[in-house]
Structure formats: structure tokens, C-alpha cells
Amino acid sequence: MPRRQHKYIPATEAEREEMLRAIGVASVDDLFGDIPPAVRLTRPLDLPAPLSDPELWATVRALAEENLHADRVACFLGAGAYDHYIPSVVWHLAGRGEFLTAYTPYQAEIMQGELQAAYEYQTLLCELTGMDVANASMYDGASATAEAAVMARDLTRRDQVVISRAVHPEYRQAVRTYTEPLGIEVREVPWRDGVTDLEAVAVACGERTAAVIIQHPNVFGCLEDGPALAEVAHRRGALLVCAVAEPISLGLLRPPGAWGADIVAGEGQPLGNHLNFGGPYLGMLATRQEFVRRMPGRLVGATVDAEGRRGFVLTLQTREQHIRREKATSNICTNEALLALAAAVYMATLGPQGMRAVAELNLHKAAYAREVVGRVPGYRVAFPAPTFNEFVVRTPLPPEEVNRRLLAHRILGGLPLGRWYPELADGWLLCVTEQRTRSEIDALAAALEGIR
Amino acid sequence: MSARDPRRDMPLIFELSTPGRLGCALPDPDVPVRPVAERVPAHLLRETPPALPEVSELDVVRHYTRLSHRNFSIDEGMYPLGSCTMKYNPKIHEDLARLPGFCRVHPYTPPEHVQGALRLMWELERLLAEISGMDRVTFHPAAGAHGELVGMLMIRAYFRSRGEARTRVIVPDSAHGTNPATAAMCGYQVVTVRSDARGNLDVGALRDAMDESVAALMLTNPNTLGLFEERILEIAEVVHSRGGQMYLDGANFNAMLGVTRPGDQGFDVMHMNLHKTFSTPHGGGGPGAGAVGVKAHLVPFLPVPTVERRGDGFVLDEDRPQSVGRVRAFYGNFANLVRAYAYIRSLGAAGLRQVAETAVLNANYLAARLREHFDVPYPRRCMHEFVLSGARQKRLYGVATRDMAKRILDYGFHAPTVYFPLIVEEAIMIEPTETESKRTLDEFAEALIAVAREARDTPDVVRTAPHTTPVRRLDEVRAARQPDLRWRPRRDEPVPGAGRDRP
Secondary structure (H helix, E strand, C coil), X not given: CCCCCCCCCCCCHHHHHHHHHHHCCCCHXXXXXXXXXXXXXXXXXXXXXXXXXXXXXXXXHHHHHCECCCCCCEECCCCCCCCCCCCHHHHHHHCCHXXXXXXXXXXXXXXXXXXXXXXXXXXXXHHHHCCCEECCCECCHXXXXXXXXXXXXXXXXXXXXXXXXXXXXXXXXXXXXXXXXXXXXXXXXXXXXXXXXXXXXXXXXXXXXXXXXEECCCCCCECCXXXXXXXXXXXXXXXXXXXXXXXXXXXXXXXXXXXXXXXXXXXCCCCCCXXXXXXXXXXXXXXXXXXXXXXXXXXXXXXXXXXXXXXXXXXXXXXXHHHHHHHCCCXXXXXXXXXXXXXXXXXXXXXXXXXXXXXXXXXXXHHHHHXXXXXXXXXXXXXXXXXXXXXXXECCCCHHHHHHHHHHHCEECCXXXXXXXXXXXXXXXXXXXXXXXXXXXXXXXXXXXXXX | CCCCCCXXXXXXXXXXXXXXXXXXXXXXXXXXXXXXXXXXCHHHECCCCCCCCCCCHHHHHHHHHXXXXXXXXXXXXXXXXXXXXXXXCCHHHHHHHCCHHHHCCCCCCCHHHEHHHHHHHHXXXXXXXXXXXXXXXXXXXXXXXXXXXXXXXXXXXXXXXXXXXXXXXXXXXXXXXXXXXXXXXXXXXXXXXXXXXXXXXXXXXXXXXXXXXXEEEEEECCCCCCCXXXXXXXXXXXXXXXXCEEEEEHHHHHHHCCCECHHHHCCCEEEEEHHHHCCCCCCCCCCCCEEEEECHHHHHHCCCCEEEEECCEEEEECCCCCCCCCCCCCCCCHHHHHHHHHHHHHHHHHHHHHHHHHHHHHHHHHHHHHCCCCECCCCCCCCCCEEEECXXXXXXXXXXXXXXXXXXXXXXXXXXXXXXXXXXXXEEEECCXXXXXXXXXXXXXXXXXXXXXXXXXXXXXXXXXXXXXXXXXXXXXXXXXXXXCCCCCCCCCCCCCCCCCCC
């Protein structure tokens, strides 16, 4: 059967023949001579027949159509993934082929665009978090938090971390996965009234404690008393690691670097990146100047070229696996450079005023929702602590049932917390970003009137 | 010098800042507003704004568009980076991944309302299992190295479930640096085994190193020299006979599609860099996707959740007591799974085999064109990539491989991978991929030959390269000795964020 030319493979039959002659073999099969015959596939792979472009479009689009998405419903889900408005410029710029189809900037002279953007991202993230240095990105918020725990172990030479149960459960699971093989003990401390129990932290911290890990705002949307927690950790010689799953909050909240956090590990999805059904997301990591050589991941630095002009390169690579091999600070290699670029464009577009304004919109709208939902008979706000854009509500029916009935009103309800916290079987985590309108919030409250 | 001159100094976005300028139009709150101080305790409120730039929307557009002009990409030209597999990234995939039904979906949407997304993951898992010869595949890892971590954690959990406390992992001296780093992150001691004169793993040395304390051999095949491990079955036999596991670093999977399957070669676990082999864009270094395939005995240890078929629908299964847990939140880099799925569906079995055949043909053709002009450390048939050495140029003319890599930039190509693998002196590692045409291969070969000629005739031109790029050779030593990792507002200029919220 004649081979049909595929559009992604330019080699024509005539060119193949010419190339085979130049190599000095009779057929392509001869090039595979080093593969033992016993492991060669003697049949075609059992895959569906290839699709033409229109067929591919229709097939994949049909799968997309089956999913409920945030343009079709009013989304009150958060918990580590946030529906924020993304200015059109963000992906028009980050999505340009010159950025999208480039690789890690190993040849700095022809990758100044990527490198400068990463240097700007590092700066923007430092400004947002109040830290001295940030790396060029990690995988996501959970893995960045896990790497921060390992980093704290290396910095303090202590082998235990204390982590609040008010940290996102999936972040805590990632911390356990990363630390367990290294012999780091993970001690969880309880929360009380929606925030980390300060006394329990003081009791749990000892001479072996490398870090206290908190999340701010925490998984219940409550604001932690970061300064007090940092003080407790520091009194015991431990570092304070602050996970930030919702960096939009930092447009308004005092940044962790200003109240004593030593490492900020965060999720950058809210900064101009799509919900994407959970990925790709953007891991953020920032720390103090003196810890930079223990920081995992890539770093971009400014330098000069042979003519004295400013330029940028990947630097401090002696921390990294391709030089240090088994002694590296981490095995992270490819990171989330494109999403860091999108986050940089987002932060630059909003500027200080815009970041503050978006944060305030989140605060005000969530506060309004908290009030109107809290007034619906049978529903009550669970915790008195101040919140940013998420809060927990106790529901009269199981939250799963409430969600099911809300869908009839084109409302995607909050997250039932019972899956993670059996003691909160009636706990329902609602998120209100700047995307939710007053009429959507009012519609939620009105619908709840009928669901009790 | 014109503002559009590519060699003009590029300001930082911060240097474009003008106080009071705005880049976005935000609404006023449509809800009743109370003072922020009534909502948030004073000691938790920011006192001064971050020193982000104050720029207009057009400032932002021009700045990042100009930066994009200072970037080399696949869309612009050939990117022959060995072991990185820089092939064409189909445009239709970008449109598909950005359909609202994918990019606007919240990960905690109840599974019954995301059946399309779950079906895509379930089907992609079956497609990759067939292509790799593995039994199941997880999509949690965000990149190849992350996949290594998941794979090795599963191996560790497997031995633990059998009550075996193995402590060592064998890695060849040609391996990617991520392999030993991963083994160390899993608490293993790394044992390095040398390669033999043909560029294969030295089976004798492997036999000597292998005992019941070894959990796994981490092998890249085709290896980082671009060579297929000729004695792969014997290697697997040595490792398995002592109860060890075979881990495949799948960075070089491009060469095997439809030709041979790792699962049939004796591998128990492998990661697949979907961003390489299955053509999702690299994005300047991520997002990637490092799917991991396992044989049946390792299935209980897969990260949670897995996607399972129940009746007519698909569910997320969290109830897996022996799972290694999670290495990140949610389910992996889903948007890249959409692209990889589209890639496989558009090529089918015959197309994928053509990918491998053409990648190998292109590499062998380039190697044939270049072999007289450089040293060839392992004169064998290569797979989809090959390694040359610039040792001759270094010895005779004092021109290092680094210099030749910089010079090739002046000819409009990205440089090959250099100084890797570590076992080849002055290594030059070239991977053309199947999406480059013969014409482009010829142009690249002629450019590289011209550089070799220049190294002999006008070595200074090469030593001081590049000459035509937006910046000249950069001082990497200075960057490392005097780290400048962020811009700082100048002390004599008032900046918005100069209060106590700044470090």
C-alpha cells in the first residue's frame, strides 16, 4: 500500500531514497539493526485510525462539550483553583509562538526574551510576596510546598516539619510523599475556629523542627495570624513556610516576607492562568537572600555581554541536577516557564493599582456573599475568623445534595469538605472571585432558600 | 538606533513605569462595600503596594512582543537539541486545548459533569499503554523529572510492600542528571556503572554492581549517545534475576514509536515526556507532562486518583490504600494531555511509526553528512540522535565546542546540546526530529561544516561568536559570582512600595 504523506512529516518518498543512499543503506529497516529482533514489534500498534483535521476537531471538541465549565455556570468553587478574569493581552502575548515553542534557554544570546521575562517574573513575585529572591517557577503550589519542606530540612539540618491541618489536604499529601523517603517526620497540628491552633504549634515545635508550614489564606479561606505563627516557629529555631494558594490576596494582604515567613511556596494559577481542569498550574517559590543556594529550580540572573550590555542567563546552576547529579537541591528540571511568563504579563498589566483593585473586589464580593448566604435560614457561616475570597458554610442538607440541586439554577456550588474533614461533613467551602456578579450571588442565596 | 533595532538595549518592564498609568479596566464593586479595615485586621493588611510597573496596555503589548522577537523558537527555525526532541507543535492543538470545555473547567467539578475530560484521560491512558507496552499509565507528573520521581517512588513502595529494604539504584555514567537526583530524592544511594566501548551499558560492570540491595536500574534507551542498548534483554535478565526493577527514562521514546515497546524489552516502569515525543510545546521550559507507565505488579502504587471506567461513565478513584499518594494537587497537566491525545489521534499507528522511522532516518543522514568534519566517538548506526565530538577542533585550533555552538547561532540555527553526555569529550549532541525537511537538514549540515572550517581557518571568528545576536557572549561567571536575581528600585527614586512591606 502506498504510504500517505502526513503533514507533520515533510520527507517525501524521493527524499527518503536519496537520504538512504547518502547513508549507504538499502532501507529504513536497516537503520534499526541494533534493536534485537526479539523486541521488535511485528504488528502495527493497535490504535484507532488516523483522523483528518476536521475529524480531529470534531472528535476532541465533542469531549470538551461534555464538560461543565465556568462560562456556562456561576462557579463558586475554589480550594486551590480560582476563576479569575484573564485580560486578553495575557495569552495573546504568552501564547505567541516565539514563547510557546521555545525550549529552556540554554543558548542565552538568542533567548533574551524568555530570560528577561523570567527575570522580570522573579522580581514581580518578590514584590508580591515581600521576599528577596524567587526562582523561575516550580510545578504547582503543592509540589512547591513539598520542596520548601525539603529545603527547610537542608537549611536547618533538622528532620521534622510541623504542618497545619488548615493547609490544603492535597498540599499536605504532596509534602508527605516528598519527605517520607528522606526520613523527614511530618507532624500535623489541628485547627480551631478555622485557623491554625497556635498553642498546638508551640507544643509540636521542638529541637528537631525544621519548619512550620501554614497556608495563608488557609484552606478554609480564613486568614491566619502569620506574624504570631512566625514568632512561635522562630523561637524554636524553625523556619516558617507559608503556602499561598491564592496570590490575588497579596494585592491586599501584608506579604509573608514582611511578617517573618522564610519561604513562600505558592500557586500561581490565579495570576493569568486558566483553570485547565487542574493543570498546568504554576508553582511559585520565594525566599530570603541567604537561602538562595539551597533553593531548588532554575534561576535567571542579570549580567553583561562582551560589549558591556545588559543581558540575562540561567545562573547558580551548580545547585542543579545536571551538574550536582545526586547531590542536587532537587531533581526539578523542566518547570512551568510559560505560565510564569503569563503571570508576569498579568502582574505587569494590572500593576499595583490593579492588583489592589482585584483583591478588593474579591474581598467585598465574598464578604457580601458571606452575609447573604449566612442569612439564609439553616445555613450559617462556620468560622468567625476574617476571610479573603473563600469561607465555610454549614449546610442543613449534605453539601453534595445542595450542589446537585443548585445545578438546576446553573450554579456550580462550593466544595463539600467532608471528603477531607470528616468533622466537617456539613462543611461547604464557597469561593467568590471578582468574576461573580451581585445577581449571581443573590441567585445563589435565593436558590438556597429553597434547598433546606 | 531605531526603537525596533534588535540590538537596541531592552528596558525592563519596571523601567517603563510611569506613576499613575493603568493597563487594565476593572469594574467598581456591584455589592455594598464596607471599609477594608473592618474586614481584615490592620496587622494583616499591606501598608504599601508592591513595586509593580505602572504601564498602559499598549506598553505591555509592545514590551512582550519585542521580547518575543529576542527569542528563538521552533516556529522560527531548526532546534537540533539532542535529548530534548524539539519537533513541530501543531497549531490545531493550541485551539483545542483552549476550548472553554477544557480550559475553563474547575478541577473539583463533580465527576459526573466532566465526563469528556475523564474520557479523554482514560482513552489517552489506553493509547499510551498500547504504544509503550505497559499496563497502566498515570498523568500526575508535571514533567519528565517529576515522572522519574513518581516511578521511583512506586518502585520503593513495591519493595516496601514485600518487606524488602533495598538501598541502592544503578545509573549509567551517560545518564541524564535527573536520574541520580531522583534516586537520591527517593532515599537511594546511587551507584554509577560505566558504558562500554560500543556505547552500551557495560553488562559485566552491571553484573558486578547488581545484588539484592539494588532496587532498580535507571536506563535511557535509546541511550543519551543516541544508541540502542543492543544487549537490553541480557540487561533486564541481570536486573530481574536479583529481584530488581527496570526503570526506563523515556526521554528518547521518539525513536521507538511503533518499532519496539519498552514493555516488551523488560522495563517495569517508564516515564514518557509527552512534551517531547507527543509534541506538546515546551513553552520555554514548561509546562511539560511526564506520564508514567507501569507493569501490572506496580499498579497498586499509582498516585491517586486514577481514572476508572464504571459502567457507562468514568470516575476518579481515590481509594487506593497502597498508593504512593500525590506529587501535586489535582490530576496533572491536563491541557497537555489534550494536545498529546490530539497528536496520537491524528497520526494513528502508521503515522507514529513513520515518526520514528523518519526521526531515525534524519539523524543518520545528518550524521553521514557530518562525520568527516568532526570526531565520531561511537561510529554506529544511531537512532533519532547522535553525538559528535569537537575534540579535534579544541586540540588543533583551540576552538571549544562551546565556541562552535555560539557560532552556529550566527547561521540562524539553535545550537545542538553541548557537553552532554558527560562521557564524551567536547560533546555535540544533535537531534533533528522527523519534522525537519531534507532541505533544512542540508542547510544545517552546511552551516556546521562551515563552522568547522572557520575553526580551522579563522578561529577567532568562532571564539568570539556570536556576532549577530541581540547580545554578544554573556558573562556567566559574573552572573554566578555576583548574583543579580531581581531588579530593585533605585534608592534615589521614590517608588510606590518603599515602605515596611518590602524586604
